[in-house]
Amino acid sequence: MYDDPLRILRGVRLRGALGWEVAPETERLMRVWAPSLRRVSPERVRDELAQILVLDGAAAGLAYAHGLGALAPALPAFPGAALDGGIAVVEGLERLDAGRDSGGVLEGDLARRLHAYRQEELSGGRSREVALRLAALFYEGGDMAGAAAEGLHLSAREARLVAGAVDAAHALQGGDVAQPPSRLDVY
Secondary structure (H helix, E strand, O other), X not given: OOOOOHHHHHHHHHHHHHOOOOOHHHHHHHHHHHHHHHHOOHHHHHHHHHHHHOOOOHHHHHHHHHHOOOHHHHOOOOOHHHHHHHHHHHHHHHHHHHHHHOOOXXXXXXXXXXXXXXXXXXXXXXXXXXHHHHHHHHHHHOOHHHHHHHHOXXXXXXXXXXXXXXXXXXXXXXXXXXXXXXHHHHO
């Protein structure tokens, strides 16, 4: 890990994807080397984080990485204190998605179309789903979402989507909407 700290996030991803358990000594080393993630290029962090975000149970993977002390150094442009809340928002999004095919809020054709829309590629093989989950992760950081998205070297399109989704969610939550949103706002 000392020669490539990104292996910490890769270990988190493989743990989530394959259901592996991480040996206690390996976890200890992950904690020790987690601050070194600040040295890793933002593009490499972004790509590994994107792969974690699309996993079933992404929130659990993010919580595990955060517990290791790896998430804050991987996202230096984002306030670490907001990560717990952001992980909870990702978890809530996952619960909504889990209900999609079992009598949840969205069902049938609408749910399938929304799912397909979220799987569309935005840039570099990353989907709208990744941007949406990043927006969920960055929700608690409010105005810092755009800077955090740019800090990961997302495309301009992805960064706008992340920042716009966070802004819109805050406006809706805070009741700052004086009139019904336009079709563009909904989009």
